[in-house]
Amino acid sequence: MTYHTPEKIYLTAAGLEKFKKEHKGLQKIRNSKIIDQEELIRLNKRIEELELIFKSYELIKVPPKNRQGIVGLGATVVVEIDGQVDEFTIVGTLEVEPSKNKISDKSPVGQALLGKKEGELIEIKTSIIHHKCRIIRINYQNE
Amino acid sequence: MNSIKKFKVNLENLSSRERAIFKKLIRAAELIAGLYLKQKNKKYPGANFYPPNVSIEEIKKAARNNPSILNPYTFVERTKSEELKAIPYHIKFKKELKPISKFLEDAADLSEDKNFSLYLRSRAQSLLDGNYEKSEIIWLKTEPFKFGFVIGPIERYLDKLFFTKCAYQSWVGILDEEETEKAKEIKDIILTGRSKILDKSEKVDVSKVGIRVDKTAVFSGLIADCMFTGTNLPNDVRVMKKYGSKLTIFETSLKEKFDQDHLPIFQAVFDKKLQKRYSQKELYEGSLRCIISHELAHSLIRYRDAEKRLENLFPIFDELYAYILGIQRCGLAFLKGVFSQKELEAILIMHICRNFTWWLDLFKNADVYHYAAGAAIASNFFLQEGAIKIRGGISWPNFTKLFICIEELCKILDYYLAIGKYEEAEIFIKNYGSFDIFKYFSPQLKKFIK
Numbered sequence: 058m059t060y061h062t063p064e065k066i067y068l069t070a071a072g073l074e075k076f077k078k079e080h081k082g083l084q085k086i087r088n089s090k091i092i093d094q095e096e097l098i099r100l101n102k103r104i105e106e107l108e109l110i111f112k113s114y115e116l117i118k119v120p121p122k123n124r125q126g127i128v129g130l131g132a133t134v135v136v137e138i139d140g141q142v143d144e145f146t147i148v149g150t151l152e153v154e155p156s157k158n159k160i161s162d163k164s165p166v167g168q169a170l171l172g173k174k175e176g177e178l179i180e181i182k183t184s185i186i187h188h189k190c191r192i193i194r195i196n197y198q199n200e
Numbered sequence: 201m202n203s204i205k206k207f208k209v210n211l212e213n214l215s216s217r218e219r220a221i222f223k224k225l226i227r228a229a230e231l232i233a234g235l236y237l238k239q240k241n242k243k244y245p246g247a248n249f250y251p252p253n254v255s256i257e258e259i260k261k262a263a264r265n266n267p268s269i270l271n272p273y274t275f276v277e278r279t280k281s282e283e284l285k286a287i288p289y290h291i292k293f294k295k296e297l298k299p300i301s302k303f304l305e306d307a308a309d310l311s312e313d314k315n316f317s318l319y320l321r322s323r324a325q326s327l328l329d330g331n332y333e334k335s336e337i338i339w340l341k342t343e344p345f346k347f348g349f350v351i352g353p354i355e356r357y358l359d360k361l362f363f364t365k366c367a368y369q370s371w372v373g374i375l376d377e378e379e380t381e382k383a384k385e386i387k388d389i390i391l392t393g394r395s396k397i398l399d400k401s402e403k404v405d406v407s408k409v410g411i412r413v414d415k416t417a418v419f420s421g422l423i424a425d426c427m428f429t430g431t432n433l434p435n436d437v438r439v440m441k442k443y444g445s446k447l448t449i450f451e452t453s454l455k456e457k458f459d460q461d462h463l464p465i466f467q468a469v470f471d472k473k474l475q476k477r478y479s480q481k482e483l484y485e486g487s488l489r490c491i492i493s494h495e496l497a498h499s500l501i502r503y504r505d506a507e508k509r510l511e512n513l514f515p516i517f518d519e520l521y522a523y524i525l526g527i528q529r530c531g532l533a534f535l536k537g538v539f540s541q542k543e544l545e546a547i548l549i550m551h552i553c554r555n556f557t558w559w560l561d562l563f564k565n566a567d568v569y570h571y572a573a574g575a576a577i578a579s580n581f582f583l584q585e586g587a588i589k590i591r592g593g594i595s596w597p598n599f600t601k602l603f604i605c606i607e608e609l610c611k612i613l614d615y616y617l618a619i620g621k622y623e624e625a626e627i628f629i630k631n632y633g634s635f636d637i638f639k640y641f642s643p644q645l646k647k648f649i650k
Contacts (some may be wrong), residue, residue: 155389155533160537165537185602
């Protein structure tokens with residue numbers, strides 16, 4: 058089971074693959090020599106960022122079968138929040154894509170869910186919204 | 201009031217051909233205001249759609265034998281023998297509609313976008329033959345066009361007797377691609393999650409919901425009087441369920457409303473300490489998210505028989521619920537880390553300011569009554585539950601309590617729209633719809649009352 062620590066960058070296998078692809082693509086553009094100075098600076102900055110990620114990332118591992126009933130990073134969770142059924146995957150900050158239902162482990166929902174079990178009723182508490190939420194299902198994309 | 205409102209927009213990115221199309225569309229839009237003015241009549245709740253001396257019962261009785269009496273696109277007039285008869289708009293305005301239709305045909309000839317031409321030609325025809333559905337479906341099914349253009353009898357706010365007759369309006373705008381992309385992301389977030397609604401048969405296919413943000417150049421007809429900042433069409437639930445809906449956010453209108461109303465009202469009625477917490481940009485974003493989530497929420501709450509059941513009270517519940525549900529959805533987005541707490545607070549604050557705006561707008565235009573009544577209900581509810589506190593005309597919101605109210609109101613409003621009876625809805629409005637709440641703020645708001 059992978060929990061976040063502040064220093065580490067957590068990536069799913071799919072996320073890592075996506076960043077590697079982006080890195081390769083940017084390098085190709087950089088070598089094409091048809092790029093203006095401004096674009097080159099922006100490109101180099103992004104390549105540096107990606108290389109930094111490659112140096113310090115930790116791959117989110119799918120937990121063993123007997124631990125897959127607990128929410129961890131990379132888990133896709135179906136929940137019921139105040140009558141609304143919702144489904145999202147909990148990812149590290151770099152992979153957040155709310156419009157594709159990938160939410161941060163550091164969001165109020167992410168924080169409240171990590172470490173909780175299927176069927177559990179949990180409370181999401183922020184200073185302005187309090188919600189009860191039931192975990193209906195937890196899925197992991199098995200490797 | 202000539203019911204035409206023009207906004208400054210930059211036309212630099214338009215080709216000369218596009219500018220020519222733009223001019224044709226503007227001319228058509230301007231002409232439609234003349235028809236709207238013939239429908240409008242402030243003296244009667246039924247405007248000029250019905251004879252002035254007619255009772256609701258008489259109209260209902262006549263409609264039983266002749267359904268065209270309550271057709272959205274007819275005028276009701278008295279014959280010499282004192283009977284009620286229906287005259288379709290396209291027949292009554294045949295002469296006036298011809299040149300408008302011609303401008304659309306001309307624009308279609310000029311356009312290189314085949315779908316846009318198809319839509320314009322179909323709309324040109326529908327203005328003349330009164331069959332609006334075909335062109336509406338083309339509009340819904342085709343990709344966003346460079347020009348945001350809608351024309352015809354559309355909104356029903358002028359008919360305060362039955363909320364049935366459609367008033368003419370038009371707008372012309374240019375697609376803001378960057379803002380549209382941002383709005384699409386909000387759409388995907390707000391419309392995720394499946395609500396538990398009272399009537400399960402009413403589920404909406406959210407994949408059919410489109411959104412665009414326009415730099416609007418012209419409002420004409422009803423929309424010019426009401427100065428809407430967004431819209432979600434079609435109004436016909438049947439068409440919407442089959443073909444989806446399209447939301448337009450009117451960026452130029454919103455910017456003007458924000459500068460002239462939302463921001464000055466915020467500065468007039470909220471505590472100075474609270475004011476310092478938010479930048480102008482954060483508040484504008486709050487106002488924009490408020491309207492986007494409101495229009496998106498409209499796509500979630502179309503109950504098939506609500507209009508028939510709640511009649512003239514329907515728009516009060518419909519508009520208010522869309523605001524409240526939109527904010528509730530923004531709250532869920534905050535929990536998922538999409539919005540920060542400050543951003544969510546800005547949405548709530550701008551909702552409260554919008555409530556004041558609707559009340560102030562009512563002094564200028566009775567057609568926004570439904571919005572103002574909804575604004576009063578929300579404001580009274582917030583005050584009674586302690587979610588806003590008033591001291592000397594200055595307000596301080598309690599965000600935690602505000603959200604409890606939002607959740608509570610969602611349940612109440614969903615009930616009325618899904619299954620509530622007219623009489624129950626009337627009592628609810630009587631209990632919460634008093635405009636007196638806004639009078640607490642009269643000293644601060646005096647300068648806005650025109």
